Amino acid sequence: MPERIVVPFGPQHPVLPEPIHLDLVLEDETVVDVVPSIGYIHRGLEKLVTKREYPEFVHVAERICGICSFMHGMAYVQGIEAIMDVEVPDRARYLRTIWAECSRLHSHLLWLGLFADAMGFENLFMRSWQLRESVLDVLEDTTGGRVIQGTCKVGGVRRDIKGEKLSDIQKTLPEFEQQCRDLTDVFLNDESVKYRLGGLGVIGKSEAYDLGAAGPTLRGSGVDWDARCLGYAAYADLDFKPVSHPAGDCYARCAVRLGELFTSIDLINQAVEKMPEGPIDVKVTGAPDGEYFCRVEQPRGEVVHYLKGDGTKHLTRARVRTPTLANIPPLVKMLPGCQLADVPVIVLSIDPCISCTER
Amino acid sequence: MAFLKRSPWLLHYDASSCNGCDIEVLACLTPLYDVERFGIINTGNPKHADILVITGGINELNRDVVENIYEQMPEPKVVVAVGVCAASGGVFRECYNIVGGVDKVIPVDVYVPGCAARPESIIDGIVTALGILEEKRSRMANLTAEKEVARREAEAGS
Numbered sequence A: 001m002p003e004r005i006v007v008p009f010g011p012q013h014p015v016l017p018e019p020i021h022l023d024l025v026l027e028d029e030t031v032v033d034v035v036p037s038i039g040y041i042h043r044g045l046e047k048l049v050t051k052r053e054y055p056e057f058v059h060v061a062e063r064i065c066g067i068c069s070f071m072h073g074m075a076y077v078q079g080i081e082a083i084m085d086v087e088v089p090d091r092a093r094y095l096r097t098i099w100a101e102c103s104r105l106h107s108h109l110l111w112l113g114l115f116a117d118a119m120g121f122e123n124l125f126m127r128s129w130q131l132r133e134s135v136l137d138v139l140e141d142t143t144g145g146r147v148i149q150g151t152c153k154v155g156g157v158r159r160d161i162k163g164e165k166l167s168d169i170q171k172t173l174p175e176f177e178q179q180c181r182d183l184t185d186v187f188l189n190d191e192s193v194k195y196r197l198g199g200l201g202v203i204g205k206s207e208a209y210d211l212g213a214a215g216p217t218l219r220g221s222g223v224d225w226d227a228r229c230l231g232y233a234a235y236a237d238l239d240f241k242p243v244s245h246p247a248g249d250c251y252a253r254c255a256v257r258l259g260e261l262f263t264s265i266d267l268i269n270q271a272v273e274k275m276p277e278g279p280i281d282v283k284v285t286g287a288p289d290g291e292y293f294c295r296v297e298q299p300r301g302e303v304v305h306y307l308k309g310d311g312t313k314h315l316t317r318a319r320v321r322t323p324t325l326a327n328i329p330p331l332v333k334m335l336p337g338c339q340l341a342d343v344p345v346i347v348l349s350i351d352p353c354i355s356c357t358e359r
Numbered sequence B: 001m002a003f004l005k006r007s008p009w010l011l012h013y014d015a016s017s018c019n020g021c022d023i024e025v026l027a028c029l030t031p032l033y034d035v036e037r038f039g040i041i042n043t044g045n046p047k048h049a050d051i052l053v054i055t056g057g058i059n060e061l062n063r064d065v066v067e068n069i070y071e072q073m074p075e076p077k078v079v080v081a082v083g084v085c086a087a088s089g090g091v092f093r094e095c096y097n098i099v100g101g102v103d104k105v106i107p108v109d110v111y112v113p114g115c116a117a118r119p120e121s122i123i124d125g126i127v128t129a130l131g132i133l134e135e136k137r138s139r140m141a142n143l144t145a146e147k148e149v150a151r152r153e154a155e156a157g158s
Helices: A045-050 A055-062 A069-084 A091-117 A123-142 A163-189 A191-197 A204-211 A250-274 A323-334 A340-349 A356-359 B002-006 B018-027 B063-072 B082-088 B121-155
Strands: A006-011 A021-027 A031-036 A291-297 A301-310 A315-320 B008-016 B041-043 B049-056 B078-082 B098-100 B110-112
Touching: A006 A340, A021 A340, A031 A323, A031 A340, A045 A055, A045 B110, A055 A069, A069 A091, A069 A291, A069 A301, A091 A163, A091 A250, A091 A340, A123 A163, A123 A340, A163 A191, A191 B018, A204 A323, A250 A301, A250 A340, A315 B110, A323 A340, A323 A356, B008 B018, B008 B063, B018 B049, B018 B078, B018 B121, B049 B063, B049 B082, B049 B098, B063 B082, B078 B082, B078 B121, B082 B110, B110 B121
Parallel strands: B008 B041, B008 B049, B049 B078, B078 B110
Antiparallel strands: A006 A021, A021 A031, A291 A301, A301 A315
């Protein structure tokens, strides 16, 4: 039997934009076991709910993660609104949907770039990020921020997108969609990419489900579950189908995210067309008394915000279960049996967002 | 050492940032901002790096990691703290696990403001850091020259 050696991977590693540490147990070049350890960016921001008043905590919630920041803010305010029985105006629900889908687009394009970089396809990395800038332009134009938007608040949204700007956004969509198609063509049909990703990091349908995988990692294994089907914000009024792929390998997870680009474009289109007129926020008085689990589909999977208030301005407890945390057990299952050189690609395939995970 | 002046390499480490600044640092490398036109490359190896770009505040677990990375970098080196968290802890300042800004652990040369810092201001910060790097380099060169003169004088005297 070959000798076993332990190779440390991270926390500072060229392929990781964020620190996570894995101890890889190797036999020659083959990975036989993986021990993850996290905590390098733990800040302890759930505890901040006892120091910040509940309407102010939205700012902190948005900074749980800078990539899906809008959706963290949205999950938090939806939770507070549910506890306090606040009826959010229709226009605000639609605006939230548009911004949430823009965030998903920019997050997926970001991931596609990083993934291409991890498999050594530099050109594709640059192309994906170039395309991502056009989504960021829309976000900056409508909210004022490129990555942290700060437009969600308890009772509605802070800014409106006026009629002309909405139709301008819609006009840019066909060209953007065409560019996404060109990108998809390379990711799905390029021989070298197919050869690099096919059959790598396989996790089966029942295994993924049992280990509690979330988002594209779950759907990449053939489970048709998307938290947007719960119908929060405006998703109940819009028509969409979760994207899934049966293979369960890196290629499948990549294909799911590429498919979701087009779902998001379609959802933005529908939301713009159906956009109702009216106010964008309601006045909220009082303080939350009660508890609520709020589930929202983020680019990386389903996030759960648990909030508990006792009728004062400060919540007593907030707990966030983020999708990457749920995807670490499946990751540990995917790695054994692969080659050391494939580890970065497989780690990236779950789209790890460490600052979400560790909060 | 003149090549440093022309193409400095940077190392990026995420201390405890929310990712907002990290992705903006990466955005600097991609086609819209493209700092590679200045010869700046993002490296993963501290021993190849001239500029350390840190995002986010320091926490209890990663303070050793940050010190370690800083010590591995060869002189002359500069540190750029990107974002308000790296400057002071920012929105997370009151969190129990946050020690504070990057300057609690290692010396910082340039602070880049913003939450999240914009790519334009990050590039501006790095260009400022290049000036400081050049200053440090020439100071080191002068020091070496003085030492050399002193050594020769001592040799001639003995």
